[in-house]
Amino acid sequence: MMGGDPLLSGFESPTEFGFETRAIRAGQPHDQRTGGVVTPISMSTTFAQDSPGVPKNGYEYSRTGNPTRHAYEACVASLEGAKYGFAFASGLSAEDALFRQLTPGSQILLGNDAYGGTFRLIDSVHGKKSGLANTAVDLTQPEQIKEAWTPESRMVWLETPTNPMLSVFDIRAISDVVHELGGVVVVDNTFATPYLQQPLDLGADVVVHSATKYIGGHSDVVGGFVATNNESLAEDLVYIQNAVGAIPSPFDCYLALRGVKTLPVRMDRHCENAQQIVAVLNDHDAVSQVLYPGMKEHPGHEIAAKQMKNFGGMVSFRLKGGQSAAERVVTNTEVFTLAESLGAVESLIEHPGVMTHLSVAGSALEVPDDLVRISVGIESVSDLVSDLVQALDHAG
Ligand SMILES: Cc1ncc(COP(=O)(O)O)c(C=O)c1O
Incomplete structure (x- = not known):
C-alpha cells in the first residue's frame, strides 16, 4: 500500500x-x-x-x-x-x-x-x-x-x-x-x-x-x-x-x-504486413499520398525511428479522385472489412471523415474527405494486397 x-x-x-x-x-x-x-x-x-x-x-x-x-x-x-x-x-x-x-x-x-x-x-x-x-x-x-x-x-x-x-x-x-x-x-x-x-x-x-x-x-x-x-x-x-x-x-x-500475451508477435506481423501494403499503395495511380511513419519521406520519420521500435500497423492514404473515390474504395474490399475501430487481428478499412472523425468536422482537427484509413491485420499479406489493389481499381 x-x-x-x-x-x-x-x-x-x-x-x-x-x-x-x-x-x-x-x-x-x-x-x-x-x-x-x-x-x-x-x-x-x-x-x-x-x-x-x-x-x-x-x-x-x-x-x-x-x-x-x-x-x-x-x-x-x-x-x-x-x-x-x-x-x-x-x-x-x-x-x-x-x-x-x-x-x-x-x-x-x-x-x-x-x-x-x-x-x-x-x-x-x-x-x-x-x-x-x-x-x-x-x-x-x-x-x-x-x-x-x-x-x-x-x-x-x-x-x-x-x-x-x-x-x-x-x-x-x-x-x-x-x-x-x-x-x-x-x-x-x-x-x-x-x-x-x-x-x-x-x-x-x-x-x-x-x-x-x-x-x-x-x-x-x-x-x-x-x-x-x-x-x-x-x-x-x-x-x-x-x-x-x-x-x-x-x-x-x-x-x-x-x-x-500475444501483443509482441501480433505487432511484429502488423508492422511487416503494413510495410508491404505501403509499398503497393505508393505505386498505385489512384493514390495521391500515403501516410505512414515508416516511409523515409514522412515528415516524422526520423523522430519515429528514434522513439519507436517499428512503425506500426496503421496506414492512411489519400485519393486523387476525392471523397467519392474514397467511398468507392472502402465499399469494394472483401478481406478488409468496412468498419470502425482498429488494432485487431483482422484488417479493417474506413473513411474517417464520415466515420471515426465525424465529430471533428468544422474544428481545427477536421480531416480531409479524400482520406482512407486502414488497420492492417495479420492475415496473409498477399490476400491483403490483392484485395486493396482490386478495390483501388474502383477508385475511378
Ligand atoms: C487513438 C484512440 N484513443 C482513444 C480511443 C477511444 O477508445 P474507446 O473506443 O475504447 O473508448 C480511440 C477509439 O477509437 C482511439 O482510436
Missing part, C-alpha cells in the same frame, strides 16, 4: 524479465489453490472480511478492486514501465478520469490531430459542461506550446502516431518544454502500443490506451487503460476509478489480459 490512500497499491514491475515474458507473466502468478496457469475470472462482487472494514485478502468490493482486474493492471503497467496502472471500461472513460482530476477553468493543449471521440469528450463534455478549455497546437513544433501556454494551462495531450493522419510528435522534446512550464504530458499510446513505444521512458507523465485496440487485439472487448509513475496523479486516479465506477468487468479484464 502506498501513500495515504488505502486503495492505492503500486505494482512492482519485474523489469529483469524481457517484454515478451512480462506480456505473458507479469501480475499473473499461478493460481494458489489449483496451480492453474491462467488467471481465473473472479466474478465475486464482494469479498469476506475478518472484522468490519478488514478484508481477508485485500479485496472488499469489486468496483474498488478485483483480482482479475489487478492481474491485468499489473501486466500492462509493467509493459509501459509504470508503477501504477488503472483499467477502465473504455478508452474514453480512461481519458475521462484524467480530465476529471483537472479543476474547472483548466486548459488542455491538444495536438491538432486526434481521435474524434477524444476531441468530443474534451470539447463538448468537459468543455461545455465542466469548464475545461482546449486549444489545438501543432505539436510538430514543440516551441509553439510556449506561445499557447496560459496561467490556466495544465496538460498537453497528444497521440503519436496520430489517428488518422499518422503524424509523429517528439515525446522527449515536448515533455522537456511542458515540464519547464510546470505541466503534465499525456500520451495516447493506442497506435504504437508499449511494444513499439514507451512514452514514460521518453519523459511523458501519463500513458493512456484504448485497450479495445491492439492490447485486446481481437475486436472482442472494449476497454481503456491509464499508466503512470506519478504518485499524486495515481492517487487521484484510483479515487476516480472507484468513485465514478467506470471499471471493466472481470470477463473484459480476462479477455484483455489474454490478448496482451
